[in-house]
Amino acid sequence: MREEQDIDEFRYLGFRRFLPVGALSHRVECYWSTGSILSPQTVFTETLYPDGGASLSIDLGSPDRSSCFQFNSAISRSQFSSSSLILSIRFRPGALFHLFGISPQDCNDIVVPVQHLLTPIQLSRFFALVDSLTPSDVISSLTKIEEWLLEIELSTERSTGRVERALAQLAPTDTVESMAEAAGTSVRTLERQFRLEVGMTPSQVLQYRRMKLARAQLSLSNTHLAKVALICGFYDQAHFTRTFTRFVGETPSTYRSRKLSDIYKT
Structure with missing residues (x-):
């Protein structure tokens, strides 16, 4: 596990992001932590964008260390407190199914406590893990999770x-x-398997992947929109702009201006 440096997003929440070891890189996109039990309480609301992945979050600041799964298929607004220490695993698409046998459809657009989805054996091991975590040592706790x-x-x-x-x-x-050709099957069969294992269709996953790449391109560079469109799999800027606006709720230009402004303010 390795911590990423110079993270600008959610800096006011004490946000830290860590990359998984190679053996888990196909299952886990990252681990992250926010807040501190020693910080004064300030509540922030942030926009979260779906990308086909799911999360498992552990609130070390709550008395019972509440832990929940969540899978978002639409843009959501979530509240974070600077005084609540949260550790989270951001899983890649399909990881919940392959690690725990859980279909993301079981936690689609809702927060579901782990005890509602894990088997008794899985739950026993998970609770033992949670009990061993140390709020004052984020790295040690995430190492145990990994x-x-x-x-x-x-x-x-x-x-x-x-x-x-x-x-x-x-x-x-x-x-x-x-x-479907890469998977060696028909489109219909692939769509059925994707709904079970990923919680959405292949076309949705593809669109979310393109939008995630587009948001990264717009946040970190001044690349011309026509080139961003091509990089993200769109054949013209107009199609890209329409799709991005429908998905994100603002035009690519507006999104870029807001994100770059946020970076310069930090």
């Missing part, structure tokens, strides 16, 4: 399926047909 995930990954005997093959080779310029 070790727990590694144990699950290494003990899970599942062959690489159609969905994993399609996701592993997914590029912004792909189509649903090319995804």
Whole structure:
């Protein structure tokens, strides 16, 4: 596990982001923490964008260390407190199903306590993990979480399926047909498996992947919008602008101006 440096987003929340070890990089996008039990309480509301992934969050500041799964298929607004220490795992698409046997459809656009989705054996091991976490030592706590995930990954005997093959080779310029071809199956079969394992269709995952790449491009550079459109798999700027505006709720130019302004203010 390695901590990323120079993180500008959510800096006022004490946001820290960590990258997983290589053996988990296909399951986990990152770990993150926000807040501190020693900080004065200030509540912030942030916009969260779906990307096909899911989260498992542990609130170390709550008396019972409440832990919940969440999978968003639409833009959501969530509240964060600077005085509440939260540790979270951001899973890649399909990871919940392959690690825990959970379909994201079971926690679609709602926060679901872990005890409603994990099996008794899984729950016993998870609660033992949570009890061992130290609020004053984020790195130690996340290291224990990663070790727990590694144990699950290494003990899970599942062959690489159609969905994993399609996701592993997914590029912004792909189509649903090319995804099905890469997975060695029909479009209809792939769509059925994606709904079960990822919680959405291949076309939705592809669109979210393009939008995530677009938001990153717009946040970090002044690249011309026509070039951003091509990088993200769109054939013209107008189509890109319409899709981005529908998905994000603001035009690419407005989004870029706001994000760059936020960076300069920090």
